[in-house]
Amino acid sequence: MNNQNEFEDLIRKFKLDDDSNAEQTGSPQEPQRRPAFNYEDDQRRYDQARSHAAAATAQRPAAQPAARPAASQAAPAGYHAQRPGTRPATVSGHTQRPTQPLGARPAPSSHGQHPAQPGARIQHSGTQPGGQPPGDRRPARGRDGAFRVNINDKAAYEPQPVGAGGDPPHGGHGGDDYDDGSSGGGAGRWFKALVVLLIALGVSVFLAMFALQSASDLFGLNKPEGEVTFELPENLSLSEIAALLKEDGVITQPLTFQLYAGLKNDAEDLLPGTYTLNTNMGYDEILTVFRTGTGPQELTLIFYEGMTLSDIAKKLEQYNVCGEQELYDYLGSNDFSDRYEFLKDIPDDPNRYRRYEGYFFPDTYNFYEDEDPSIIVQKFFNRFEEMVYTDELRAQMASQNMTLDQAVTLASIIQKEAAQTADMKMVSSIFHKRLDNPDAFPRLESDVTIMYVEDDIKPYLDDAANPDYQPMYDAYNTYVCTGLPVGPISNPGMDAIKAAIYPEDTEYYFFLADREGKFYYAATAEEHAANIEAAGIEGVHGIAMPNEGE
DSSP: OHHHHHHHHHTTTTOOOOOHHHHHTOOOOOOOOOSSOOOOOOOOEHHHHHHHHHHHHSSSOSSGGGGGGTTTTOOOOOOOOTTTOOOOOTTTTEEOOOOOOOTOOOOOOSOOOOOTTTEEEEEEEEOGGGGGOOOOOOTSOOOOOOEHHHOOOHHHHHHBBTTTOOOOOOGGOTTTOOOOSSHHHHHHHHHHHHHHHHHHHHHHHHHHHHHHHHHHHHHHTTTOOOEEEEEEEESHHHHHHHHHHHHTTOOOHHHHHHHHHHHOOOGGGGGOEEEEETTTOOOOHHHHHHEEEEEEOOEEEEOOOTOOOHHHHHHHHHTTTSSSHHHHHHHOOOOOOOGGGGGGOOOOOOOOSSSTTTOOOEEEEETTTTOOOOHHHHHHHHHHHTSOHHHHHHHEEEEEEEEHHHHHHHHHHHHHOOSSSSHHHHHHHHHHHHOOOTTTTOOOOOOOHHHHIIIGGGGGGGTTTOOOGHHHHHOOOOTTTSSSSSSOSSSSOOHHHHHSSSSSOOOOOOEEEOOTEEEEEESSSSHHHHHHHHHHHOOOOOBOOOOTTT
């Protein structure tokens, strides 16, 4: 057994208790900390290892017994006696170099270091006394090698952090900046992803809003009506013209106008001057005005109460504003309920011929020749929304248990039946009485509803005699259908609409008017028959006798 190697292996498994030296020297104690080792067990194992090493050394014959020092030589206090021939040890600054015989093999140090102890240093000094190199093996002198153990006690209690010169724990990557997400890195990546997502969403919403506003400005949709006197100076760039148009309220998107005009190469063709522009013009109309110096001719058209949609379309075509069929096609291929809330009240009934009949509010309008159908429809619907779709009228409709479409439908009949406001209210009262008593009067029996079928539906059908159309005819004919017809039969004015929701309070169920416009009212069928005879006619307007017209 190699005693030197065995002892060194044993020594490396333990740690010296340096606290004993601190107690003898009276050095101040550091605050109590969690010890890295159990010093009592370490001391016990240390003593056992020392005894075992001493016994093993004593079994070997000494090389030169005469050179051993006297056993009775006194040892310093606190110092463990060295065996003959052992190597002097350096522990905590204490060095003992006993006399040893020439050629004797030094014993291991009596103090060891735990192999896992950080901060400990093991030094092997190979310099012999007298400065001879370790290769000099002359027997006249022994080796002056030393096995020194230096322990950094603070390092035993305080582990070194990763990146501070030590090895990372648990097989880490040392000073690398690797982040596996377990210390917040994952949350950081999720936060960054969320920020990127929100930014992308915000940009998408902005671009969508910009595209929508640009399209509305380009075609003149949903823009308020009004006239503006605009002066176009000479030698202006498109960006400067766009800025002036925005300043005067003619456009809202100057950048879009600049790009559009630039694509059409109209900059050099614009004529300076003073122009009258409408704030609901589209870009093409504005540029046409600037190119021609006068612009398209503006027309002022009056649309009277009670005109049907067919009447309105014919008048627009007559004045070269828009083709009649072009207007029908536009209305049939577009849904305007997203823009106009009041149109959502219109029921989806296949027997309804003109879906938007009744909603082209009669009034005076300004149009240009070759107007886009979207501009025409927008003007009529805007006026209806302004005049009819108010809080006051809607509340009154609700008090009468009527929807907007029902009120407009009744008003369209009243508009056709009566011309004076007072008569409108009386006629409205009669229709309300019948609607409130469906058992006695299930039908309104108004002649004007038959006229609408004959004048405004059948002429526009390719084969009006086709029996497939009969359900639609019956849905409008109040001598056949129960209650109100399927939809309005004209575009009523304000007086008729108010009369429909503010009826007079009467007891009448019948009325008629003679050729001079005089109205006769009756509560019973007998009174109504007498009124027909008094008028001298069968009745131009009004309610027929029971079972008449069926």
